[in-house]
Amino acid sequence: MATIYDVATQAGVSPATVSRVLSGKTVNAVLTKKVRAAAKALGYRANRTAQSLRRQHSKLIGLIIPDIENSYFTAIARGVEDALEPAGYSVVLCNSDSDLQKESRYVDVAVSEAMAGIIIAPANAKTDLSPLLDRGRAVVVIDRDPLTVETDVVVLADRASASELTNALFELGHERIACVTGPADVETSVQRVEGWRDAHRMRGIDPAEDLLVFSDFKVAGGQTTMQRLLDLPNPPDAVFSANNLMGAGMIETLEQRRQQVGLAVFGPLPAGAAVPRSCVISGTPGREMGRLAAERLLARIVDASTPMHRDVLEAPILPDTRSRPLA
Amino acid sequence: MATIYDVATQAGVSPATVSRVLSGKTVNAVLTKKVRAAAKALGYRANRTAQSLRRQHSKLIGLIIPDIENSYFTAIARGVEDALEPAGYSVVLCNSDSDLQKESRYVDVAVSEAMAGIIIAPANAKTDLSPLLDRGRAVVVIDRDPLTVETDVVVLADRASASELTNALFELGHERIACVTGPADVETSVQRVEGWRDAHRMRGIDPAEDLLVFSDFKVAGGQTTMQRLLDLPNPPDAVFSANNLMGAGMIETLEQRRQQVGLAVFGPLPAGAAVPRSCVISGTPGREMGRLAAERLLARIVDASTPMHRDVLEAPILPDTRSRPLA
DNA sequence: GCGACATGGCAACCATCTACGACGTGGCCA
DNA sequence: TGGCCACGTCGTAGATGGTTGCCATGTCGC
Numbered sequence: 001m002a003t004i005y006d007v008a009t010q011a012g013v014s015p016a017t018v019s020r021v022l023s024g025k026t027v028n029a030v031l032t033k034k035v036r037a038a039a040k041a042l043g044y045r046a047n048r049t050a051q052s053l054r055r056q057h058s059k060l061i062g063l064i065i066p067d068i069e070n071s072y073f074t075a076i077a078r079g080v081e082d083a084l085e086p087a088g089y090s091v092v093l094c095n096s097d098s099d100l101q102k103e104s105r106y107v108d109v110a111v112s113e114a115m116a117g118i119i120i121a122p123a124n125a126k127t128d129l130s131p132l133l134d135r136g137r138a139v140v141v142i143d144r145d146p147l148t149v150e151t152d153v154v155v156l157a158d159r160a161s162a163s164e165l166t167n168a169l170f171e172l173g174h175e176r177i178a179c180v181t182g183p184a185d186v187e188t189s190v191q192r193v194e195g196w197r198d199a200h201r202m203r204g205i206d207p208a209e210d211l212l213v214f215s216d217f218k219v220a221g222g223q224t225t226m227q228r229l230l231d232l233p234n235p236p237d238a239v240f241s242a243n244n245l246m247g248a249g250m251i252e253t254l255e256q257r258r259q260q261v262g263l264a265v266f267g268p269l270p271a272g273a274a275v276p277r278s279c280v281i282s283g284t285p286g287r288e289m290g291r292l293a294a295e296r297l298l299a300r301i302v303d304a305s306t307p308m309h310r311d312v313l314e315a316p317i318l319p320d321t322r323s324r325p326l327a
Numbered sequence: 328m329a330t331i332y333d334v335a336t337q338a339g340v341s342p343a344t345v346s347r348v349l350s351g352k353t354v355n356a357v358l359t360k361k362v363r364a365a366a367k368a369l370g371y372r373a374n375r376t377a378q379s380l381r382r383q384h385s386k387l388i389g390l391i392i393p394d395i396e397n398s399y400f401t402a403i404a405r406g407v408e409d410a411l412e413p414a415g416y417s418v419v420l421c422n423s424d425s426d427l428q429k430e431s432r433y434v435d436v437a438v439s440e441a442m443a444g445i446i447i448a449p450a451n452a453k454t455d456l457s458p459l460l461d462r463g464r465a466v467v468v469i470d471r472d473p474l475t476v477e478t479d480v481v482v483l484a485d486r487a488s489a490s491e492l493t494n495a496l497f498e499l500g501h502e503r504i505a506c507v508t509g510p511a512d513v514e515t516s517v518q519r520v521e522g523w524r525d526a527h528r529m530r531g532i533d534p535a536e537d538l539l540v541f542s543d544f545k546v547a548g549g550q551t552t553m554q555r556l557l558d559l560p561n562p563p564d565a566v567f568s569a570n571n572l573m574g575a576g577m578i579e580t581l582e583q584r585r586q587q588v589g590l591a592v593f594g595p596l597p598a599g600a601a602v603p604r605s606c607v608i609s610g611t612p613g614r615e616m617g618r619l620a621a622e623r624l625l626a627r628i629v630d631a632s633t634p635m636h637r638d639v640l641e642a643p644i645l646p647d648t649r650s651r652p653l654a
Numbered sequence: 655g656c657g658a659c660a661t662g663g664c665a666a667c668c669a670t671c672t673a674c675g676a677c678g679t680g681g682c683c684a
Numbered sequence: 685t686g687g688c689c690a691c692g693t694c695g696t697a698g699a700t701g702g703t704t705g706c707c708a709t710g711t712c713g714c
Contacts, residue, residue: 001462003701014663019703028661048439049379050701053668058376060419060440068401068420077395081422085429090436092387093395093420095408102412109417112375113387135328219598251599270597271546272575272582330669341695346671355693377669380700 010038079290162195174238178211222249238262406617489522501565505538549576565589
């Protein structure tokens with residue numbers, strides 16, 4: 001591998017000059033030309049490791065998400081990349097699997113790789129960001145609001161959107177509406193439950209707390225929960241699913257059993273889904289969220305004293321058409 | 328950030344000893360204890376950047392895939408992680424979007440970050456791996472066989488499985504079977520077409536070349552292609568989709584238009600899919616593929632002279648049940 | 655001729671690893 | 685019992701590749 005010294009020798013200048021030319025500082029036009037030619041001839045690419053060591057931070061951004069197989073999060077990854085790639089950063093996508101241990105290992109890697117910044121959707125409320133914050137690393141929290149720590153935050157309007165979805169079920173004529181949400185220690189889970197409750201309260205109805213289930217935000221959880229609900233002595237006539245994957249799992253069960261209930265799903269179903277007759281779905285602007293989070297992060301990397309932002313993105317109900325985008 | 332010097336001072340030893348303790352070389356037990364205590368007290372974590380610079384390679388593995396929103400590739404990512412994480416490596420997931428420019432940018436990053444190895448599903452046949460191979464970096468190619476270059480390769484039995492799927496449609500009584508595949512410059516695309524042709528030949532039938540469509544391996548491509556096929560004067564009575572996303576798009580169209588045709592899909596449909604009545608689906612062992620690729624890579628990192636392997640994984644037809652795994 | 659400014663080179667620096675050398679101890683032989 | 689040799693263990697210092705503060709040199713203008 002050609003080093004900056006090789007280029008310097010070839011061009012007949014010092015390594016410092018090569019460095020200056022390649023990082024765009026003012027250098028005599030003749031030398032600039034010579035350096036450029038030498039670099040090209042040798043196929044020189046700067047050693048990022050050495051750069052990172054000297055500069056004390058790399059051109060890597062960590063993106064830690066709890067489920068790589070959820071299209072919502074992959075959409076976020078896309079958005080993050082949209083914004084970061086033009087700025088010369090590379091995204092390191094890490095799947096924490098909602099596992100605190102795995103997550104903290106990735107946080108450690110982010111620290112010891114001297115990554116320029118981190119965008120993280122915390123596994124749950126116990127996620128520890130202090131290794132990053134203590135060292136003054138740029139951090140943006142997405143999707144799940146930690147409430148306590150002070151970072152930039154980009155989240156969805158979970159509660160409002162959940163309420164809107166539940167309300168739409170009422171308007172379709174449903175009366176007994178179950179709520180299937182994620183783990184109780186995840187902020188989005190509880191917020192969406194609150195939205196489900198809100199919709200009841202707005203109509204002066206008591207939410208059917210016996211129909212509130214804490215599941216796992218995954219396909220399998222949606223499947224088994226729907227089975228359990230359908231087998232109840234007094235089953236619900238509609239279900240609100242607090243995320244997309246559980247919604248897909250529920251449909252899977254409904255298809256298998258050839259049954260129908262009303263369904264409201266937070267987040268778009270995958271393409272080709274067997275959408276039930278009575279069904280409302282909200283869009284989740286994942287890509288937008290990723291883009292915004294990346295912009296906030298870039299601003300903070302450039303100037304650590306940038307004031308904190310807390311962005312709340314709408315997740316409106318999608319028009320009833322079959323052509324739902326994947327994310 | 329505490330450095331190895333801080334730990335050395337605190338423990339009253341030289342930095343070299345600290346390094347030796349932390350990398351498990353034999354050191355006097357008393358000193359070992361002191362060093363460990365000092366490291367813990369200071370919250371020391373080794374600076375990976377400096378390590379990488381010194382060792383000439385990092386603990387990062389690049390995984391370059393053409394579509395992050397395809398569950399097949401995310402399953403691969405999971406498998407790769409399964410195998411690499413216990414070995415102390417971190418995966419850098421890069422989405423090339425089937426774009427040669429983006430892809431080559433990521434290859435450049437891999438080189439200049441001194442990544443320990445690369446697993447890549449090439450965007451198409453023009454993918455250039457020479458920057459990696461010339462520098463002797465460990466490379467494993469997955470999913471799409473470059474045929475020419477010499478690397479470890481892990482692929483699916485594209486042709487055989489495509490043939491099996493098409494044949495299953497014949498056995499369900501279909502006669503006029505369209506084939507919708509990906510871009511013509513992608514190896515898996517053409518292999519799967521060959522499989523579709525094989526199934527015809529085995530029955531002494533001429534494949535309906537007018538029903539062969541090169542599309543994009545994406546949902547939208549499946550949707551529009553299915554529309555076009557259905558609107559033909561002499562439409563097919565079944566369609567073979569050469570990947571999962573296009574299959575989902577086709578179902579989307581069928582649902583919208585409330586039409587039915589036979590369908591064979593290479594790769595599992597997403598959960599909750601509206602599976603047509605006459606439908607066969609093959610499984611794609613993505614996670615397995617990822618795991619295997621990672622193992623091959625690790626072997627090559629340890630010993631660059633390991634003989635090349637070419638692994639071909641079966642993609643068998645799934646039993647006809649609704650409970651299809653996501654990948 | 656002197657001062658101001660532009661420009662490029664020297665060398666220190668980033669954090670870690672490791673070859674080499676120094677030192678100490680223990681054993682063996684005279 | 686003393687001296688020498690061998691071995692084991694730890695410290696010193698150089699190397700990894702690129703950046704940048706500081707200084708020397710050169711040029712231009714007054």
